[in-house]
Amino acid sequence: MAHAEVHDHNTPLEYQSETGRLNILGFWVFLGAEIALFSTLFATYLVLMYRTGDGPTPHELFELKGVLIETFLLLTSSFTCGIAIHEMRRRNRKGLFIWMIITLALGAGFLGYEIYEFVTYVHEGAAIGTSAFWSGFFVIVGTHGLHVTMGIAWITLILIQVARRGLTPQTSAKVFISSLYWHFLDVVWIFIFTAVYLTGMVLHNG
Amino acid sequence: MANPQDSLSREHGGIPWKHVIGYILSIILTALALWVTFETGFSTRTILIIIFIFAFLQAALQLLMFMHMTESSEKKSKLTGNTQTGNILFAAFVAIVIVAGSVWVMGAGHGKHDHHKMDSKMEDMKMDGDMKMEHK
Structure with missing residues:
Protein backbone atom coordinates (compact mmCIF):
# COMPACT_ATOMS: atom_id res chain seq x y z
CA MET A 1 0.00 0.00 0.00
CA ALA A 2 2.95 2.30 -0.49
CA HIS A 3 1.47 3.51 -3.76
CA ALA A 4 0.37 7.08 -4.11
CA GLU A 5 -3.28 6.09 -4.25
CA VAL A 6 -5.20 8.86 -2.61
CA HIS A 7 -8.46 7.82 -1.08
CA ASP A 8 -11.26 9.64 0.46
CA HIS A 9 -11.78 8.51 4.04
CA ASN A 10 -15.23 7.37 2.97
CA THR A 11 -14.08 4.91 0.31
CA PRO A 12 -14.82 1.44 1.71
CA LEU A 13 -11.68 -0.53 2.55
CA GLU A 14 -12.51 -3.28 0.07
CA TYR A 15 -12.30 -0.76 -2.82
CA GLN A 16 -9.02 0.80 -1.74
CA SER A 17 -6.64 -1.65 -3.38
CA GLU A 18 -6.48 -2.36 -7.09
CA THR A 19 -6.52 -6.11 -6.38
CA GLY A 20 -9.60 -5.74 -4.21
CA ARG A 21 -11.47 -3.80 -6.91
CA LEU A 22 -10.55 -6.28 -9.65
CA ASN A 23 -11.35 -9.32 -7.50
CA ILE A 24 -14.80 -7.96 -6.68
CA LEU A 25 -15.55 -7.30 -10.36
CA GLY A 26 -14.19 -10.73 -11.26
CA PHE A 27 -16.41 -12.35 -8.66
CA TRP A 28 -19.49 -10.81 -10.28
CA VAL A 29 -18.40 -12.45 -13.54
CA PHE A 30 -18.10 -15.76 -11.67
CA LEU A 31 -21.62 -15.30 -10.27
CA GLY A 32 -22.88 -14.91 -13.86
CA ALA A 33 -21.36 -18.32 -14.65
CA GLU A 34 -23.00 -19.76 -11.50
CA ILE A 35 -26.37 -18.52 -12.76
CA ALA A 36 -25.78 -20.43 -16.01
CA LEU A 37 -24.76 -23.56 -14.05
CA PHE A 38 -27.87 -23.53 -11.88
CA SER A 39 -30.10 -22.79 -14.88
CA THR A 40 -29.13 -26.13 -16.45
CA LEU A 41 -30.10 -27.91 -13.23
CA PHE A 42 -33.45 -26.06 -13.10
CA ALA A 43 -34.08 -27.00 -16.76
CA THR A 44 -33.34 -30.68 -15.97
CA TYR A 45 -35.62 -30.69 -12.92
CA LEU A 46 -38.54 -29.03 -14.72
CA VAL A 47 -38.24 -31.26 -17.79
CA LEU A 48 -38.30 -34.38 -15.58
CA MET A 49 -41.17 -33.05 -13.45
CA TYR A 50 -43.54 -35.94 -14.21
CA ARG A 51 -41.01 -38.74 -14.53
CA THR A 52 -41.65 -40.17 -11.09
CA GLY A 53 -41.84 -43.77 -12.37
CA ASP A 54 -42.89 -46.17 -9.60
CA GLY A 55 -41.51 -43.89 -6.88
CA PRO A 56 -43.40 -41.42 -4.72
CA THR A 57 -44.60 -38.10 -6.18
CA PRO A 58 -43.40 -34.77 -4.75
CA HIS A 59 -46.99 -34.10 -3.71
CA GLU A 60 -46.79 -37.09 -1.36
CA LEU A 61 -43.46 -36.13 0.23
CA PHE A 62 -42.92 -32.36 0.04
CA GLU A 63 -43.71 -30.79 3.37
CA LEU A 64 -44.39 -27.08 3.33
CA LYS A 65 -43.44 -26.45 6.96
CA GLY A 66 -39.86 -27.69 6.62
CA VAL A 67 -39.36 -25.80 3.34
CA LEU A 68 -40.63 -22.59 4.94
CA ILE A 69 -38.25 -22.97 7.90
CA GLU A 70 -35.33 -23.46 5.48
CA THR A 71 -36.45 -20.44 3.44
CA PHE A 72 -36.75 -18.26 6.53
CA LEU A 73 -33.36 -19.33 7.91
CA LEU A 74 -31.53 -18.62 4.65
CA LEU A 75 -33.32 -15.34 3.95
CA THR A 76 -32.55 -14.10 7.46
CA SER A 77 -28.91 -15.18 7.12
CA SER A 78 -28.68 -13.15 3.90
CA PHE A 79 -30.02 -10.14 5.81
CA THR A 80 -27.60 -10.54 8.74
CA CYS A 81 -24.74 -10.95 6.24
CA GLY A 82 -25.72 -7.60 4.73
CA ILE A 83 -25.65 -6.04 8.22
CA ALA A 84 -22.18 -7.53 8.77
CA ILE A 85 -20.91 -5.73 5.64
CA HIS A 86 -22.62 -2.55 6.83
CA GLU A 87 -20.70 -2.85 10.11
CA MET A 88 -17.46 -3.55 8.25
CA ARG A 89 -17.90 -0.34 6.27
CA ARG A 90 -18.27 1.52 9.56
CA ARG A 91 -14.87 -0.04 10.48
CA ASN A 92 -16.58 -1.91 13.30
CA ARG A 93 -14.74 -5.22 13.50
CA LYS A 94 -16.69 -6.50 16.48
CA GLY A 95 -20.00 -5.80 14.70
CA LEU A 96 -18.71 -7.60 11.62
CA PHE A 97 -17.83 -10.65 13.70
CA ILE A 98 -21.11 -10.76 15.63
CA TRP A 99 -23.31 -10.51 12.52
CA MET A 100 -21.16 -12.87 10.45
CA ILE A 101 -21.25 -15.52 13.19
CA ILE A 102 -25.06 -15.16 13.37
CA THR A 103 -25.09 -15.59 9.57
CA LEU A 104 -23.03 -18.77 9.80
CA ALA A 105 -25.23 -20.15 12.61
CA LEU A 106 -28.37 -19.56 10.52
CA GLY A 107 -26.62 -21.17 7.52
CA ALA A 108 -25.75 -24.20 9.65
CA GLY A 109 -29.38 -24.40 10.80
CA PHE A 110 -30.51 -24.33 7.17
CA LEU A 111 -28.07 -27.10 6.31
CA GLY A 112 -29.21 -29.21 9.26
CA TYR A 113 -32.83 -28.92 8.17
CA GLU A 114 -31.93 -29.83 4.61
CA ILE A 115 -30.02 -32.93 5.69
CA TYR A 116 -32.97 -33.93 7.89
CA GLU A 117 -35.30 -33.42 4.89
CA PHE A 118 -33.12 -35.59 2.63
CA VAL A 119 -32.90 -38.37 5.24
CA THR A 120 -36.69 -38.29 5.65
CA TYR A 121 -37.23 -38.60 1.89
CA VAL A 122 -34.81 -41.53 1.63
CA HIS A 123 -36.62 -43.30 4.49
CA GLU A 124 -39.92 -42.76 2.69
CA GLY A 125 -38.58 -44.42 -0.44
CA ALA A 126 -37.30 -41.50 -2.52
CA ALA A 127 -33.54 -41.73 -3.03
CA ILE A 128 -31.41 -40.23 -5.79
CA GLY A 129 -31.84 -43.36 -7.94
CA THR A 130 -35.58 -43.89 -7.37
CA SER A 131 -36.78 -42.04 -10.46
CA ALA A 132 -35.68 -39.36 -12.92
CA PHE A 133 -37.69 -36.83 -10.93
CA TRP A 134 -35.91 -37.58 -7.64
CA SER A 135 -32.51 -37.60 -9.39
CA GLY A 136 -33.23 -34.10 -10.66
CA PHE A 137 -34.46 -33.02 -7.22
CA PHE A 138 -31.49 -34.30 -5.23
CA VAL A 139 -28.97 -32.95 -7.75
CA ILE A 140 -30.31 -29.38 -7.79
CA VAL A 141 -31.08 -29.08 -4.06
CA GLY A 142 -27.89 -31.00 -3.22
CA THR A 143 -25.74 -28.71 -5.39
CA HIS A 144 -27.17 -25.71 -3.57
CA GLY A 145 -26.58 -27.42 -0.20
CA LEU A 146 -22.97 -28.10 -1.21
CA HIS A 147 -22.55 -24.40 -2.03
CA VAL A 148 -23.88 -23.47 1.42
CA THR A 149 -21.42 -25.93 3.03
CA MET A 150 -18.51 -24.40 1.10
CA GLY A 151 -19.75 -20.92 1.98
CA ILE A 152 -19.72 -21.70 5.72
CA ALA A 153 -16.18 -23.13 5.53
CA TRP A 154 -14.89 -20.25 3.38
CA ILE A 155 -16.35 -17.46 5.54
CA THR A 156 -15.05 -19.19 8.70
CA LEU A 157 -11.51 -19.20 7.28
CA ILE A 158 -11.77 -15.54 6.22
CA LEU A 159 -13.01 -14.55 9.70
CA ILE A 160 -9.97 -16.30 11.20
CA GLN A 161 -7.75 -14.26 8.86
CA VAL A 162 -9.50 -11.02 9.84
CA ALA A 163 -9.03 -11.89 13.52
CA ARG A 164 -5.29 -12.33 12.90
CA ARG A 165 -4.56 -9.51 10.46
CA GLY A 166 -7.31 -7.03 11.22
CA LEU A 167 -9.44 -5.14 8.73
CA THR A 168 -7.14 -4.19 5.87
CA PRO A 169 -7.98 -3.41 2.21
CA GLN A 170 -6.94 -7.03 1.49
CA THR A 171 -8.97 -8.84 4.16
CA SER A 172 -12.05 -6.64 3.75
CA ALA A 173 -12.15 -7.34 0.00
CA LYS A 174 -12.20 -11.05 0.87
CA VAL A 175 -15.01 -10.55 3.39
CA PHE A 176 -16.98 -8.51 0.85
CA ILE A 177 -16.55 -11.16 -1.89
CA SER A 178 -17.64 -13.97 0.45
CA SER A 179 -20.70 -11.88 1.39
CA LEU A 180 -21.61 -11.62 -2.32
CA TYR A 181 -21.36 -15.42 -2.50
CA TRP A 182 -23.61 -15.83 0.53
CA HIS A 183 -26.29 -13.46 -0.80
CA PHE A 184 -26.12 -15.30 -4.12
CA LEU A 185 -26.96 -18.58 -2.36
CA ASP A 186 -30.19 -16.98 -1.16
CA VAL A 187 -30.94 -15.76 -4.70
CA VAL A 188 -30.63 -19.37 -5.91
CA TRP A 189 -32.79 -20.57 -3.02
CA ILE A 190 -35.60 -18.14 -4.00
CA PHE A 191 -35.77 -19.98 -7.32
CA ILE A 192 -35.50 -23.42 -5.69
CA PHE A 193 -38.37 -22.46 -3.38
CA THR A 194 -40.43 -21.30 -6.39
CA ALA A 195 -39.45 -23.71 -9.19
CA VAL A 196 -38.75 -26.88 -7.20
CA TYR A 197 -41.10 -26.77 -4.22
CA LEU A 198 -44.06 -24.49 -5.09
CA THR A 199 -44.16 -25.55 -8.77
CA GLY A 200 -43.79 -29.22 -7.77
CA MET A 201 -46.72 -28.94 -5.37
CA VAL A 202 -48.92 -26.95 -7.81
CA LEU A 203 -48.38 -29.23 -10.81
CA HIS A 204 -48.80 -32.49 -8.91
CA ASN A 205 -51.93 -31.20 -7.21
CA GLY A 206 -53.93 -30.52 -10.36
CA MET B 1 -19.76 14.27 6.75
CA ALA B 2 -20.16 12.64 3.39
CA ASN B 3 -22.09 13.93 0.47
CA PRO B 4 -25.51 12.25 0.75
CA GLN B 5 -25.66 11.72 -3.01
CA ASP B 6 -22.63 9.50 -2.96
CA SER B 7 -23.73 5.90 -2.87
CA LEU B 8 -20.48 4.67 -1.37
CA SER B 9 -20.72 6.94 1.64
CA ARG B 10 -24.34 6.31 2.40
CA GLU B 11 -23.32 3.16 4.28
CA HIS B 12 -21.97 5.18 7.16
CA GLY B 13 -25.34 5.84 8.75
CA GLY B 14 -26.42 4.02 11.89
CA ILE B 15 -29.36 1.90 10.75
CA PRO B 16 -28.97 0.12 7.42
CA TRP B 17 -32.45 0.98 6.12
CA LYS B 18 -31.74 -0.41 2.67
CA HIS B 19 -31.22 -3.85 4.21
CA VAL B 20 -34.15 -3.65 6.58
CA ILE B 21 -36.54 -2.65 3.77
CA GLY B 22 -35.11 -5.35 1.47
CA TYR B 23 -35.61 -7.98 4.18
CA ILE B 24 -39.21 -6.94 4.94
CA LEU B 25 -40.11 -6.85 1.22
CA SER B 26 -38.52 -10.29 0.73
CA ILE B 27 -40.65 -11.76 3.52
CA ILE B 28 -43.77 -10.11 2.06
CA LEU B 29 -43.02 -11.50 -1.42
CA THR B 30 -42.47 -15.01 0.00
CA ALA B 31 -45.76 -14.82 1.93
CA LEU B 32 -47.60 -13.55 -1.15
CA ALA B 33 -46.19 -16.40 -3.27
CA LEU B 34 -47.48 -18.88 -0.68
CA TRP B 35 -50.89 -17.22 -0.56
CA VAL B 36 -51.23 -17.23 -4.37
CA THR B 37 -50.15 -20.88 -4.53
CA PHE B 38 -52.38 -22.33 -1.84
CA GLU B 39 -55.25 -19.94 -1.17
CA THR B 40 -56.40 -18.21 -4.35
CA GLY B 41 -57.62 -21.12 -6.48
CA PHE B 42 -56.29 -19.48 -9.67
CA SER B 43 -55.51 -21.73 -12.63
CA THR B 44 -52.17 -23.53 -12.53
CA ARG B 45 -50.85 -21.37 -15.37
CA THR B 46 -51.79 -18.12 -13.60
CA ILE B 47 -50.26 -19.31 -10.32
CA LEU B 48 -46.97 -20.21 -12.03
CA ILE B 49 -46.74 -16.88 -13.86
CA ILE B 50 -47.39 -14.90 -10.65
CA ILE B 51 -45.00 -16.84 -8.40
CA PHE B 52 -42.19 -16.61 -10.98
CA ILE B 53 -42.70 -12.83 -11.26
CA PHE B 54 -42.44 -12.67 -7.44
CA ALA B 55 -39.25 -14.78 -7.54
CA PHE B 56 -37.59 -12.44 -10.04
CA LEU B 57 -38.64 -9.39 -8.00
CA GLN B 58 -37.17 -10.91 -4.84
CA ALA B 59 -33.94 -11.79 -6.67
CA ALA B 60 -33.72 -8.17 -7.86
CA LEU B 61 -34.19 -7.01 -4.25
CA GLN B 62 -31.27 -9.18 -3.11
CA LEU B 63 -29.03 -7.96 -5.94
CA LEU B 64 -29.84 -4.27 -5.48
CA MET B 65 -30.51 -3.88 -1.73
CA PHE B 66 -28.14 -6.50 -0.26
CA MET B 67 -25.40 -7.02 -2.85
CA HIS B 68 -24.96 -3.41 -4.06
CA MET B 69 -24.83 -4.67 -7.65
CA THR B 70 -24.95 -1.19 -9.23
CA GLU B 71 -22.27 0.18 -6.90
CA SER B 72 -18.95 1.05 -8.57
CA SER B 73 -15.54 0.70 -6.99
CA GLU B 74 -14.46 4.10 -8.33
CA LYS B 75 -16.44 7.08 -7.20
CA LYS B 76 -16.09 9.06 -10.41
CA SER B 77 -16.95 6.27 -12.81
CA LYS B 78 -19.99 4.03 -13.14
Missing part, protein backbone atom coordinates in the same frame (compact mmCIF):
# COMPACT_ATOMS: atom_id res chain seq x y z
CA LEU B 79 -18.02 1.51 -15.15
CA THR B 80 -17.79 -1.40 -12.69
CA GLY B 81 -21.39 -1.01 -11.51
CA ASN B 82 -22.62 -1.06 -15.09
CA THR B 83 -20.40 -4.02 -15.97
CA GLN B 84 -21.68 -6.00 -12.98
CA THR B 85 -25.30 -5.20 -13.79
CA GLY B 86 -24.89 -5.97 -17.49
CA ASN B 87 -23.15 -9.25 -16.72
CA ILE B 88 -25.91 -10.41 -14.35
CA LEU B 89 -28.67 -9.34 -16.77
CA PHE B 90 -26.99 -11.30 -19.55
CA ALA B 91 -26.64 -14.34 -17.23
CA ALA B 92 -30.35 -14.04 -16.39
CA PHE B 93 -31.15 -13.96 -20.10
CA VAL B 94 -29.05 -17.11 -20.68
CA ALA B 95 -30.78 -18.80 -17.73
CA ILE B 96 -34.27 -17.97 -19.00
CA VAL B 97 -33.41 -19.23 -22.51
CA ILE B 98 -31.97 -22.49 -21.10
CA VAL B 99 -34.88 -23.18 -18.73
CA ALA B 100 -37.82 -22.01 -20.87
CA GLY B 101 -36.24 -23.46 -24.01
CA SER B 102 -35.66 -26.89 -22.43
CA VAL B 103 -39.16 -27.06 -20.96
CA TRP B 104 -40.69 -26.02 -24.28
CA VAL B 105 -38.60 -28.38 -26.42
CA MET B 106 -39.10 -31.37 -24.13
CA GLY B 107 -42.83 -30.71 -24.01
CA ALA B 108 -43.19 -31.22 -20.26
CA GLY B 109 -44.87 -28.80 -17.92
CA HIS B 110 -47.71 -27.90 -20.26
CA GLY B 111 -50.14 -30.34 -18.72
CA LYS B 112 -50.14 -33.43 -16.65
CA HIS B 113 -50.93 -35.88 -19.44
CA ASP B 114 -48.63 -34.55 -22.11
CA HIS B 115 -46.27 -37.47 -21.89
CA HIS B 116 -49.11 -39.96 -22.17
CA LYS B 117 -50.17 -38.21 -25.35
CA MET B 118 -46.62 -38.43 -26.59
CA ASP B 119 -46.42 -42.10 -25.73
CA SER B 120 -49.61 -42.88 -27.67
CA LYS B 121 -48.40 -40.80 -30.60
CA MET B 122 -45.18 -42.74 -30.63
CA GLU B 123 -47.16 -45.98 -30.52
CA ASP B 124 -49.24 -44.79 -33.51
CA MET B 125 -46.10 -44.00 -35.39
CA LYS B 126 -44.71 -47.43 -34.56
CA MET B 127 -47.89 -49.10 -35.78
CA ASP B 128 -47.78 -47.07 -39.01
CA GLY B 129 -44.24 -48.24 -39.46
CA ASP B 130 -45.22 -51.87 -38.85
CA MET B 131 -48.04 -51.61 -41.38
CA LYS B 132 -45.71 -50.16 -43.98
CA MET B 133 -43.30 -52.98 -43.30
CA GLU B 134 -46.08 -55.51 -43.89
CA HIS B 135 -47.01 -53.89 -47.20
CA LYS B 136 -43.47 -54.37 -48.42
